[in-house]
Amino acid sequence: MQLPVLNDTPAHAEHGAKGGCAASSCGTTENQMDTLPDSIREKVQNHPCYSEDAHHYFARMHVAVAPACNIQCHYCNRKYDCANESRPGVVSELLTPDQAVKKTMAVAANIPQMTVLGIAGPGDPLANPERTFETFRRLSQEAPDIKLCVSTNGLALPDAVEELSKHNIDHVTITINCVDPEVGAKIYPWIFWKNKRIKGIKGAKILIEQQQKGLEMLIAKGILVKVNSVMIPGVNDKHLAEVSKAVKSKGAFLHNVMPLISEAEHGTFYGVMGQRGPTPDELQDLQDSCSGDMNMMRHCRQCRADAVGMLGEDRGDEFTLDKIEDMEIDYQAAMEKRAVIHQAIQAEMDSKRLEKAEKAQQLKQEPKLTTRPVLMAVATSGQGVINLHFGHAKEFLIYEASPDGVRFISHRKADQYCGGDTTCGDGESTLQVTIRALAGCEAVLCSKVGYEPWEMLEAAGIAPNGEHAMEPIEEAVMAVYKEMAAAGKLDATPEAARATA
């Protein structure tokens, strides 16, 4: 377990200098969608994985139909199957296309806010073209109100673009960790290419060429492309700004830099060899430094290849094969119900968006504060409001409040990736783990906080706050920020607060 590294420089000190404000990050930070053309925004506004705003309202699911892979990544272990794990590449039940269609329709009928079906593994979807495309073909016919998307390592992408464009898939995610084969050789030990296993720099070079070619071909077809990158300290962290520039220049509309997940018990190369993941500060600094050039995504939950529900939750247990077997689904009726619910959600989102814009305008009219930025944690179960008890939160959303407004930074998990045993790892209590996960935050906003966590939070320099229950997140965060400013708490440097974490 890595402890957060305490920086000499606060994460935000360089914010302005790096040009973070040049992109979408200032004012009330609507989200990363602000700078997008309307045509693209239209396509992604109800996609929880592409729009930070939408992820408070809409849900997604993955179906695990694609077991085979054509490359090896050092952060992946192909042997894994654990119900307690939540990370990419991990699944409990492999589905046939037929089972996947049935499951998707069962979920869509029972969780009407589910708008997106993705195929993301557990291998590479395009290394399983028959299973992947059979699933897409059937869903585009039988459940036309569900958006389809796919994520891939890119090796087989150029050959799949034509077929992808046939199934009305307007979103593709490519994982691109590097554009330099020498960096690639440290991430990808081998690829399977033209009937041979190719190792080292030679393999990485082919993979990179295929990824870039695939990206260009998708853009030429008018398909939206998001790029995922795994941030691996000491391997590609310095290189990712270049990746961000390169993929943006080719037309990718969103870049999602995710932290490496690496523990010895995962049995991955990086886990066993002791390669650490980035600290939250390091991740945020990199995302900020890329954001001058590119729309950055910060709300990714790195979910399992069979996840079901809102981002950050997994309701897969309710839709196991034996359970969906017994469900009778009238999809036509479900679709009508879904349309009504989607409209209502859309109307709510629009009005909240308008409200937010007005508040931002108001803030601009007020005399500008000169106080330092502050990180705050928020407990929410969706709808963009503070509506979750501290002790019930499995994750916290992290916001930064500053004189420029409020911006979403990231999420942090309250429990460890392995939720099987509360004392697994260092023998810390879940509460201690949670408080450590909030390192760097100076307040936590939730609907309620119990006595025990209240005292421990205060002792850790994180002010518990239950006074803004059911209020919109950005408004509440700004209100608390102003209170802190008025109380003179924001004149000192944040080091003191960080050091106690």
Add this chain to the structure above:
Amino acid sequence: MAVKIIESCVNCFACEPVCPSNAIYEAKPHFLVDPKKCTECEGDFPVFQCASICPIEGAILDSFGLAINPPGSLTGIPPEKMAEAMAELQAH
């Protein structure tokens, strides 16, 4: 003359479509090779196709019963390092 898939197979399907002889089939608890059909790719490819895409070290054996992909050859994790990490986890 045939290769053999053993119990460490994770049922990822990768080998099945690349076999030039259609010798690999899905079975429980794991995929199997029909020894009557397997040609060890002789005449089709200079290397075993199944073992060239298989991600699991030791899951496919040659006709001498030896792992075509020995420990450490695919993941790059030195076997002693893996043993060390697993011993460490067991101790907890």
